[in-house]
Amino acid sequence: MNWSRREFMGFGAGAFCGATFAQGAGGNMTEADFKTYQTQRRQKLWGLLGDLPERREPTAELLRTEQRDGYRLEHLVLYLNGNEPVPALLLIPDNLREPAPGMMYIHWHGGDYAAGKTELLNGTRVMEPYAPVYAEKGIVALAIDSWCFGERMPYPDKGGQGESDTFKEMLWKGQVLWGMMMFDEWQALNYLVSRPEVDASRIGSFGISMGSTKSWWLAALDERVKCCIDLCCLTDYEALIETEGLRRHGIYYYVPSLLKQFQAHDINALIVPRPHLSLNGREDGLTPPGGVERIRDHLLPLYKQYGKRDDCRVELFDCGHEELPEMRTIVLEWLDRHLVNG
Numbered sequence: 620m621n622w623s624r625r626e627f628m629g630f631g632a633g634a635f636c637g638a639t640f641a642q643g644a645g646g647n648m649t650e651a652d653f654k655t656y657q658t659q660r661r662q663k664l665w666g667l668l669g670d671l672p673e674r675r676e677p678t679a680e681l682l683r684t685e686q687r688d689g690y691r692l693e694h695l696v697l698y699l700n701g702n703e704p705v706p707a708l709l710l711i712p713d714n715l716r717e718p719a720p721g722m723m724y725i726h727w728h729g730g731d732y733a734a735g736k737t738e739l740l741n742g743t744r745v746m747e748p749y750a751p752v753y754a755e756k757g758i759v760a761l762a763i764d765s766w767c768f769g770e771r772m773p774y775p776d777k778g779g780q781g782e783s784d785t786f787k788e789m790l791w792k793g794q795v796l797w798g799m800m801m802f803d804e805w806q807a808l809n810y811l812v813s814r815p816e817v818d819a820s821r822i823g824s825f826g827i828s829m830g831s832t833k834s835w836w837l838a839a840l841d842e843r844v845k846c847c848i849d850l851c852c853l854t855d856y857e858a859l860i861e862t863e864g865l866r867r868h869g870i871y872y873y874v875p876s877l878l879k880q881f882q883a884h885d886i887n888a889l890i891v892p893r894p895h896l897s898l899n900g901r902e903d904g905l906t907p908p909g910g911v912e913r914i915r916d917h918l919l920p921l922y923k924q925y926g927k928r929d930d931c932r933v934e935l936f937d938c939g940h941e942e943l944p945e946m947r948t949i950v951l952e953w954l955d956r957h958l959v960n961g
Contacts, residue, residue, distance in 0.1 A: 690713055694706075765829075846961070847895045851905065
């Protein structure tokens with residue numbers, strides 16, 4: 620199927636994919652056409668992320684290794700962006716059966732600027748740590764400090780000011796903080812799949828809050844992410860505007876001209892038909908429940924069309940911005956099904 624520039628630019632993924640591919644309403648889009656469409660939209664999404672660094676092969680420096688309960692922990696410095704080094708942690712389970720599944724573990728915001736990558740080991744105030752889970756299940760996990768977090772805080776003890784100043788300086792330079800964050804996660808993914816312990820065909824992404832949004836963005840931007848799991852931040856942008864919720868998200872979250880091209884369901888449609896689990900709270904101001912349902916109702920027909928209806932699960936729980944025990948149970952089942960035994 621060939622589209623004119625006007626046709627392509629005029630279609631939102633909702634109109635194009637939902638009507639023709641998923642519903643078959645007056646259209647004849649094949650799976651091949653849909654994949655072509657996804658590729659073109661993926662390029663468009665990358666194009667909204669500002670002036671990005673040169674794409675180069677990432678390199679790593681091993682600082683030290685320590686043995687923990689059930690896993691070996693490598694403390695690394697990754698060179699990803701040509702601007703500043705990126706501290707990272709790599710968790711390698713003791714019971715590793717090579718090649719093993721890999722996980723891009725993406726930390727939250729939560730105002731915990733000093734924590735960053737150590738969330739993998741310590742969890743957050745709303746979520747227990749996942750390091751023991753990955754160790755037990757034989758999953759190699761990589762976590763980096765995002766821009767402005769952990770060892771990359773611009774000013775000690777002034778995390779909010781550092782984030783704000785970084786956003787503004789980047790904007791002056793034609794860069795977008797969110798774009799630079801996603802570029803680093805993408806480069807870290809390149810590093811993870813290069814590790815000899817890792818099965819590059821079994822890569823997952825996981826995060827809560829800011830890490831949640833990064834998880835589904837990364838899966839949308841790169842098909843190598845075979846299993847996307849996100850907690851407490853599947854946000855429909857229009858619903859957020861309608862509920863006057865923009866103030867609830869940090870400044871890092873906002874991408875110039877995004878809504879001219881994409882809604883959240885359009886970005887998530889780029890993950891189809893790869894497994895996608897999203898768990899959110901009905902009382903969470905970051906994720907208006909009507910918007911979560913809107914995204915769900917857009918995605919499920921697409922997965923059904925692919926014969927993968929059970930590979931998409933978008934749920935709401937009676938909670939706020941937190942992981943409940945029943946949510947953890949679902950995550951563990953999803954990991955077993957789509958990464959460990961996938």
